Amino acid sequence: xxxxxxxxxxxxxxxxxxxxxxxxxxxxxxxxxxxxxxxxxxxxxxxxxxxxxxxxxxxxxxxxxxxxxxxxxxxxxxxxxxxxxxxxxxxxxxxxxxxxxxxxxxxxxxxxxxxxxxxxxxxxxxxxxxxxxxxxxxxxxxxxxxxxxxxxxxxxxxxxxxxxxxxxxxxxxxxxxxxxxxxxxxxxxxxxxxxxxxxxxxxxxxxxxxxxxxxxxxxxxxxxxxxxxxxx
Numbered sequence: 001x002x003x004x005x006x007x008x009x010x011x012x013x014x015x016x017x018x019x020x021x022x023x024x025x026x027x028x029x030x031x032x033x034x035x036x037x038x039x040x041x042x043x044x045x046x047x048x049x050x051x052x053x054x055x056x057x058x059x060x061x062x063x064x065x066x067x068x069x070x071x072x073x074x075x076x077x078x079x080x081x082x083x084x085x086x087x088x089x090x091x092x093x094x095x096x097x098x099x100x101x102x103x104x105x106x107x108x109x110x111x112x113x114x115x116x117x118x119x120x121x122x123x124x125x126x127x128x129x130x131x132x133x134x135x136x137x138x139x140x141x142x143x144x145x146x147x148x149x150x151x152x153x154x155x156x157x158x159x160x161x162x163x164x165x166x167x168x169x170x171x172x173x174x175x176x177x178x179x180x181x182x183x184x185x186x187x188x189x190x191x192x193x194x195x196x197x198x199x200x201x202x203x204x205x206x207x208x209x210x211x212x213x214x215x216x217x218x219x220x221x222x223x224x225x226x227x228x229x230x231x232x
Contacts, residue, residue, distance in 0.1 A: 002026045002027055002028075002131035002142075002143065003027050003028075003047075003048035003049055003117050004027065004028045004029070004030070004045065004046075004047045004048050005022050005027050005028070005029050005030075005047055005048065005049050005050070005051060005113065006029075006030050006032065006038065006041050006042060006045065006047040006049070006050045006051070007019060007022070007029055007030070007031045007032070007051045008032050008033075008034075008035065008037075008038035008041075008050060008051065008052045008053055008056060008061070008064065009031070009033065009051070009053040009056075009079065010033045010034065010053060010055065010056050010057055011053070012033070014053075014102075015031045015033065016031075016179065016182075017106060018031075018051060018106070018109065019031050019169075019170075020182065020183070021106045021109065021110055022110075022113075023142070023162075023165060023166065023169065023183075025110055025113075025114075026131060026142050026143060027113075027131075028131070028133050028142075028169050029169055029170075030045055030047065030169075030170060031170065031173075033056075033057075034056050034057045034058040034059070035056040035057070035058050035059025035060055035061065035063055035064045036058040036059050037058075038050070038052070038056070038059075038064050039059065039064060039067055039068075042068065042072065042074060046074075047074060048074070048075070048117060048120075049074065049075045049076070049077065049113060049116060049117055049120070050064075050068065050074055050075070050076045050077070051077050051079055051109075051113070052064055052065065052076050052077065052078050052079065052096075053078075053079050053080055054078060054079075054080035055080060055081065061078060061080065062090065062094060065078070065094040065095060065096055066094055068095070069094060069095035075097045075116045075117070075119075075120040076095065076096045076097055077096070077097060077098045077099070077100065077112060077113060077116055078096045078098070078099045078100070079100050079101075079102070079104070079109075080099075080100075080101060080102065081101065081102040097116045097119070097120065098112050098115070098116050100112060131143055133165060133168045133169050134168070135167075135168040135169075135171035135227055135229055136168070136171060136216045136227050136228060136229025137149060137150050137216070137229065138164065138168055138207060138216070138227070138229075140161070140164055140165045140168045142165060145161060147161065147164060149206070149207045154206045154207060155206070156203070156206070157199075157202075158184075159183075159184035159199055160199050160202060160203050160206075162183040162184055163180050163183050163184065163196070163199055163200070163203065164203060164207075164227075165183070166179075166180065166183045167180075167217070167225070167226065167227035168227055171226075171227050171228070171229055172226055172227070172228060172229075173226060174220045174223050174224050174225070174226045175224050175225055175226065176223060176224040177193040177194075177196045177197070177224055177225075178193055179224070180196045180199075180200075180224065180225065181193050181195070181196050184196075184199070196225075200217060200219075200225055203217055204217050215228065216228055216229060
């Protein structure tokens with residue numbers, strides 16, 4: 001059951017937790033932090049499900065849901081700290097498929113997502129039979145644990161694979177070393193943030209024509225790394 005999920009959440013830590021949980025389930029994810037960006041991402045990427053925080057800036061979650069229900073049938077799981085009955089009812093009346101209040105268990109959220117996807121027929125459904133994440137000429141297959149660069153197979157360690165999966169899942173997003181380190185937890189528990197630099201160096205040897213002058217896996221000085229190139 002693999003799907004592409006749009007996470008619209010203005011709390012960066014919550015959004016990252018949801019994103020990592022989705023990747024661990026074999027899904028792909030795009031994260032945005034305001035309602036306008038959420039609507040743009042829906043039009044651009046056609047996700048299978050939207051996890052939608054109600055308290056978004058620019059356009060709130062209710063407004064996003066209104067537009068989605070007017071223009072589309074993408075399933076929506078609302079996520080918010082607002083537990084008042086009127087808010088729950090309004091969200092459901094606007095067409096939300098499910099509703100969770102904070103604080104929540106990531107395991108319960110993933111279970112709810114599986115249920116909504118299954119109920120909607122989009123659980124690895126007719127539009128997204130291919131779970132492969134593609135960006136910048138790189139294809140990362142989380143089911144087969146395979147990587148291809150310009151069509152050629154690339155051998156990666158488990159930690160390298162998880163870093164590349166995160167980067168390819170959100171091309172042009174800058175990840176800090178700490179965020180990338182979190183992707184490797186469970187594979188290399190003794191790693192430090194500086195170990196990420198070694199993983200990046202090794203990945204560049206595998207996916208760059210000239211590792212000394214990378215054009216895909218770029219350093220953003222003082223911040224971290226990003227994969228440059230749009231989603232294929």
